[in-house]
Amino acid sequence: NAGVTQTPKFRVLKTGQSMTLLCAQDMNHEYMYWYRQDPGMGLRLIHYSVGEGTTAKGEVPDGYNVSRLKKQNFLLGLESAAPSQTSVYFCASSYRGQMYGYTFGSGTRLTVV
Amino acid sequence: DAKTTQPTSMDCAEGRAANLPCNHSTISGNEYVYWYRQIHSQGPQYIIHGLKNNETNEMASLIITEDRKSSTLILPHATLRDTAVYYCIVRVGRMDSSYKLIFGSGTRLLVRP
Numbered sequence: 001n002a003g004v005t006q007t008p009k010f011r012v013l014k015t016g017q018s019m020t021l022l023c024a025q026d027m028n029h030e031y032m033y034w035y036r037q038d039p040g041m042g043l044r045l046i047h048y049s050v051g052e053g054t055t056a057k058g059e060v061p062d063g064y065n066v067s068r069l070k071k072q073n074f075l076l077g078l079e080s081a082a083p084s085q086t087s088v089y090f091c092a093s094s095y096r097g098q099m100y101g102y103t104f105g106s107g108t109r110l111t112v113v
Numbered sequence: 114d115a116k117t118t119q120p121t122s123m124d125c126a127e128g129r130a131a132n133l134p135c136n137h138s139t140i141s142g143n144e145y146v147y148w149y150r151q152i153h154s155q156g157p158q159y160i161i162h163g164l165k166n167n168e169t170n171e172m173a174s175l176i177i178t179e180d181r182k183s184s185t186l187i188l189p190h191a192t193l194r195d196t197a198v199y200y201c202i203v204r205v206g207r208m209d210s211s212y213k214l215i216f217g218s219g220t221r222l223l224v225r226p
Contacts (some may be wrong), residue, residue, distance in 0.1 A: 004156075035216075042200065043157065044217040059215070090156050092214075102149070102214060104156025 002026050003023075006091050006105035012046070013081045013112045021043045021076040021108050023091030031094045034066060036087040039106075043090060048073035049074055117201045124223040131188040132182060133220050135201030144204060148186050149215070150197040153160055157200065157216070159184065176185040191224045198222070 004025045013019055023032065030051050035043040035058075043056030049068040063085060064076045066095040074093075078085060118136040127132040137146065148160040161168055161175045163184070168175045174187040187196055200219040 012134055033214075042198075042218045045215065088154075092156070102157070102159060104158070107154065 003094055004091055004105040005104050006089075006108050009106070009107060010109050012112065013078075015081060015083060015112060016110070017032045017081050018077070018079050019081065019110075020026065020078075021089055021091075021095075021110075023074045023076070023105060024073055025074075025093040025103070027073070027089075027093060029093035030071070030096050032068065033092045033094075033102075034064070034074065034076045035092065036060065036085075037090060038087050046076065046089075055098075083112045086110060086112045118202055119199075119201050119217065119220045121218070122221040122223070124225055125191050126225050127153060127193055128190055131191040131195065131224065133186040133188075133199050133201075133222065134183065135203070136183045137203045140181050140203050146175065146184050147198045147204065148173070148175065148193075149202065149214075149216075151200070151219070152194075152197040161201075178190070191222075193224050193226065196222060196224045198215045 007022045029077050033048040034046040036046055037043045045056050045092050047055055047061055047066040049055045050072045050100045052068055055068055067075045089108045092102045094102045133185055145162050145164050146209050147162040149157040153155045161170055161173050163175045163177055165177055165181055169183055177184045198219040198221050
């Protein structure tokens with residue numbers, strides 16, 4: 001039972017490069033979320049999905065795109081990375097949005113130089 | 114959604130009870146209080162939640178005042194592994210497409226040996 005798995009765990013990008021962060025869950029959860037966390041701050045919601053094929057914007061969506069082609073996977077894309085996107089990215093999933101049942105991944109530490 | 118106010122940091126001695134307060138004076142009747150914690154560099158972990166009755170589970174107790182304008186998370190016998198950032202979140206407890214956790218800055222709890 002892996003829960004929520006994020007890949008990669010670490011990445012260094014140059015400004016302007018693109019990349020995709022992958023989140024996979026094996027709990028059959030309908031809802032999935034992408035958060036970012038900057039040093040000393042709480043988590044901020046980037047995008048979320050309430051089901052396969054649907055996505056919605058969170059608090060800080062600019063500069064990111066997402067896709068949910070399969071129920072178990074939620075992809076976060078950076079088309080042209082900027083230093084301001086240096087952060088730790090967390091993926092989470094939940095059963096139909098139940099807020100006591102969020103399961104988080106271990107995070108992806110991204111540095112943009 | 115109701116706004117929450119938490120102290121920036123607290124400390125307690127190992128083996129003693131840790132009492133973490135949260136103010137949510139604008140809470141509405143259908144909003145729940147949720148507590149999550151984040152141990153260094155890990156994804157947040159669900160602790161407990163409640164509507165108006167006090168709640169207890171294997172991790173903690175949640176005491177909600179009668180007017181529901183504040184609550185206290187109690188870790189009865191804090192250990193060094195309880196050192197973490199604790200988030201108090203107030204949200205409506207229904208399932209719809211706008212159903213998502215929004216994190217504030219939380220309380221940084223340091224458990225001293």
